[in-house]
Amino acid sequence: MxxxxxxxxxxxxxxxxxxxxxxxxxxxxxxxxxxxxxxxxxxxxxxxxxxxxxxxxxxxxxxxxxxxxxxxxxxxxxxxxxxxxxxxxxxxxxxxxxxxxxxxxxxxxxxxxxxxxxxxxxxxxxxxxxxxxxxxxxxxxxxxxxxxxxxxxxxxxxxxxxxxxxSLRPAIAPDPAPADTRPTIVIDPGHGGIDPGAIAAGGVEEADIVLAFALRLRERLSESGRFRVLMTRETDVFVPLTERVGFARRAQADLFVSIHADSISSAPQVSGLTVYTNSDEASDRESATLAERENSADALAGIETREARDEVADILRDLAARETRGYSHVFATTLVEGMGGVARLNKNPHRQAGFVVLRAHDVPSVLVELGYLSSRRDIALLTSEAWKDGATAAMTASIDRFFAPRLGDRADAAAVSP
Missing domain, CATH: 2.60.40.3500 (Immunoglobulin-like)
Structure with missing residues (x-):
């Protein structure tokens, strides 16, 4: 050439x-x-x-x-x-x-x-x-x-x-917070560093969009005072898939939210916000294709994805995973309902696929596609400050509802030591 x-x-x-x-x-x-x-x-x-x-x-x-x-x-x-x-x-x-x-x-x-x-x-x-x-x-x-x-x-x-x-990297470790009894939320901005993710016409990069959204979401959740909020990355740096999962588990997270804005060139009709939960069998062909591409992020950066073996017995892990999967579905439903008023939802807004980042057996986890960079309408929303304000507010409200049974009406929920 x-x-x-x-x-x-x-x-x-x-x-x-x-x-x-x-x-x-x-x-x-x-x-x-x-x-x-x-x-x-x-x-x-x-x-x-x-x-x-x-x-x-x-x-x-x-x-x-x-x-x-x-x-x-x-x-x-x-x-x-x-x-x-x-x-x-x-x-x-x-x-x-x-x-x-x-x-x-x-x-x-x-x-x-x-x-x-x-x-x-x-x-x-x-x-x-x-x-x-x-x-x-x-x-x-x-x-x-x-x-x-x-x-x-x-x-x-x-x-x-x-x-x-x-290719060895030190594990990212959350700051210890032994006195903090608030629910721990881990926000995972997808991609980063050597892995820009999807790139739209004009050079808009997924890694930038999801990091900006995640930082705004962290700000809103932290302002409420009801949650301990951590992020797998705060800058434009690469984090391996299993390290994201490991970070959430080490933090003993109560909820893991991975933020993405992918592109499906083979299906430009796919648009709108979509919430994914983990499943060995994808709910549809587009979801399977998306998961396969997301799961290749480590290989593209030149390393192999190695999922750590759990120390607990398989039977206990499977039981925990079953319960965790149920909580993940509950949150996914809550989030879809909460985002309906502010975001364009995909025609099938809750889907399932085998994403590596959703495989923590003891942390309820969802992957949120804010939209798709293969859709011009979605790009316009994703780059809008007004839309980000509304979407992060709605997502914060959904997280509040999910944890309402645990938090109750405690007036001191916002006054726990950080």
Whole structure:
């Protein structure tokens, strides 16, 4: 395929200088485009084809020390970097050329970034170099050459141990609150970091939309004083699926709400808010497709989803899961009823599918699709401040109703020690 046209040198120089000057001055906001806490800024990515070789060139504001790994199923090259603020729209990752089929980039952990390169065929990295330009920018150039399947497999095997170590992440742990008897709500903004989620026309990214909504919801729930509210992520960072579940279980959560705004290009007629609960069998084909895609998030970031084994006996776990599933359905019904007055509901607003993030056997859990980025009408709502205000208020009221039997009319419900 034809390589994309290179950005004019004068533009790159101006961007590099501007990024270097502005990064220390910007305040962090919940957006992929402005996580300015990073010291290094990536301002451009280009694919160059030179004979049999393909080069990926990242333009950075400062030098970095990269680490490179080959992984399979499917064939990919992983480039690990220190913390980098990617000022490159995620939708540009769909570019392809030579041995590069597509790319994705973003924070893999709070202090690390990752670039995952999907290969068009088996390839090996022949060189990785970081060079300085006269304008102060630095070019990270990764060179690829085609190899046979056996050579690629040998490279994967050689990198396996180091890659497993590089992919280890500290578990996110909730702050202890032994004196807090309020119900604990865990809000889970889907995607983040290297996983932007669905990307709508115009570059609107699911990870941004759901984080902004989740932060607003946390604010409303906290204002009520009746709940202890935690989030699996508060910034644009990647969190593995099972780690989200583990966080809720370690927090002894009373309710887990995963927020999403996906896209179903094969079914653009699907629109409106939908609440999902966990089930081994999906309620319909669209739900099964959606769950399969959501469950692949870890693989797209270059790691395997590993569901932790429970320490309790299987029979006890199954009994707990059955009871938990009942509570999940009750909350899903309550939420659908509560959101009906402020949100466009899907024609079938309560659906079921086998989402990994809903598999905690002892935490009632739902996944809320606020809308679908494949629907223009939904995008208009999801990006509306007025709609977010109304939707978060309705969701807070639904959570209040769900916990009403537990909270009762206690006047001191809002005065428990945090």
């Amino acid at each position: 034809r390589a994309p046209r290179p950005v004019p040198t004068v533009v790159l120089r101006a961007l590099a200088l501007l990024a270097t000057l502005l990064v220390p001055l910007l305040a962090p906001v919940p957006s992929r485009a402005a996580d300015a806490a990073a010291d290094v800024v990536a301002i451009a990515a280009a694919i160059e084809e030179t004979g049999a070789e393909t080069r990926l060139v990242l333009t950075l504001s400062a030098p970095v020390e990269p680490r490179v790994f080959a992984i399979d199923r499917p064939e990919r090259i992983v480039l690990d970097l220190p913390k980098v603020n990617f000022q490159i729209p995620a939708e540009e990752g769909a570019r392809s050329g030579g041995l590069v089929a597509s790319m994705r980039w973003g924070l893999f952990a709070a202090d690390r970034a990752r670039v995952v390169i999907a290969l068009a065929g088996p390839a090996t990295v022949t060189d990785v170099a970081v060079t300085a330009r006269d304008d102060g920018a630095h070019l990270l150039t990764l060179s690829l050459a085609a190899v046979g399947a056996e050579v690629f497999a040998a490279r994967v095997a050689a990198d396996a141990g180091a890659f497993r170590t590089a």
